[in-house]
Amino acid sequence: MQPVLKYIFRLFIILFLIPGSVPVYSQITSSTADFSDTLTYIAFPETDPFFVFHSSSFGTPVTGKLVASSPGDTSVYNYDWSMYNPVSNSFDPPFFSETDVATSSLSNLDHGCYQVQISSTGLDTVFRAWVFHNDPNVEVEKSPEGKVMPYRYTCDFLRLIGNTYPDTIVYYDLATGAELSLPNGMAFEWTSDDSEYQIFGGRFFLSLTIYNQPPYSRPPTKDTRFTLTAVDSFNLMREDDVLYESVHVKAExxxxxxxxxxxxxxxxxxxxxxxxxxxxxxxxxxxxxxxxxxxxxxxxxxxxxxxxxxxxxxxxxxxxxxxxxxxxxxxxxxxxxxxxxxxxxxxxxxxxxxxxLPSELDAPNVFTPNGDGVNDFFVVRSKSLKAFRITIYSISGRKVYEYQHSDGRFEWEGWDGTMHGKGSSFVQPGVYYYVIDALGWDAVPYRGVEPFTGFVYLFREKE
CATH class of the missing domain: 2.60.40.10 (Immunoglobulins)
Incomplete structure (x- = not known):
């Protein structure tokens, strides 16, 4: 909620007591007003200040307060307050007076125009100010429990119903008594207590329908409080809210x-x-x-x-x-x-x-099991193999190594150049013949031709 800005309007009037005298300044202010400005009339030639007092909630009584100050010095004056009567189009007799004071204030003022006559030796002048009570209304349809009505949502949509009613600010032309009004409208926005939830059209539709059309829009999938906030032409705010207990679901x-x-x-x-x-x-x-x-x-x-x-x-x-x-x-x-x-x-x-990934298989033609950590194993480069069998023979036809894998993840570390891969008895450097019979998970066979059958050279000397 944005804080309501309070404006203190000051009207300074230059009064000339007599030709050649020093100008004197006077003012009517209100420190409790929520907004202030000046208004004009159609026939009456002057302008007057007005002060708006905003009620905290709809229907809550609010009253105004005005303060008239002495004309620019510390002298004391007499103050006589009266109120405009639209029936007679004139000001009634004074209803409150103070004498020999520097300032005079009125509280608990109703809606209307107030006039103060300030007088003293050599000074007799009048000032006016309007007091307006502002009571706009913002309503969101909801159950007595404060929830969205059950008939306002299905699995296909959620419908929020809101209304805004700006207050009508009435005043009168002091020359003709004609009724006038200040322009007053309301801008609005739907928001929610979920900062991540986006509301589309929340500034355009008081009656807002949120359709379940993902990914473009969807009602919230967790309990969410929606708030309708409206601001009138005086920058004064009013809001109402409703709780939606979600029936919707989001899959992800x-x-x-x-x-x-x-x-x-x-x-x-x-x-x-x-x-x-x-x-x-x-x-x-x-x-x-x-x-x-x-x-x-x-x-x-x-x-x-x-x-x-x-x-x-x-x-x-x-x-x-x-x-x-x-x-x-x-x-x-x-x-x-x-x-x-x-x-x-x-x-x-x-x-x-x-x-x-599709299956693949390739075999090198040389390895150097000399313990230097580089190319120490004869190992194939492969992907997605379901079955794998390799047999390695010496050039004389003696079987020196065999390995077999079936199903599961293929994780053969390779032949380390020892007899049967036991790691204890190293075979002699030279040429060896290998035979691979493998099958990929995509049913691609790897057998019978190079590089699945061929020669590999074993070197052991370190450089």
């Missing part, structure tokens, strides 16, 4: 995967809208939905079934872990249900994409 999730291509990220899960990794690829789906009680996940199953897989969870905190085996692109989805039966799905426009 994030995806996390382990980037196996980065050695430093082993065991570290990374969030991504488009994760990409070799098979088997495990993806963790974190539920980010709002106001849901049931969540139906639509995922593509692995090679074990080749069918769509539907998983249903009921706890918002439950994450779903799913493993993808067959290389390709996958587009997971989720449907969320609220307690009231409202439904939302994710994704809506931009599909999160999972890419399981």
């Amino acid at each position: 999730f994030s995806m996390w995967y382990e980037d196996r291509g980065d050695p430093d990220s082993e065991g570290v899960w990374t969030e991504s809208d488009n994760p990409e990794e070799e098979s088997p690829m495990e993806v963790r789906f974190k539920n980010l939905s709002e106001n849901g009680i049931e969540f139906e996940w639509s995922l593509v199953d692995s090679s074990k079934t080749g069918e769509e897989s539907d998983i249903i969870t009921y706890d918002f905190n439950d994450s779903v872990v799913f493993t993808y085996y067959i290389p390709g692109y996958y587009y997971p989805g989720m449907i969320a249900y609220s307690e009231a039966g409202c439904v939302d799905s994710f994704p809506l426009v931009t599909n999160p994409e999972i890419h399981v």
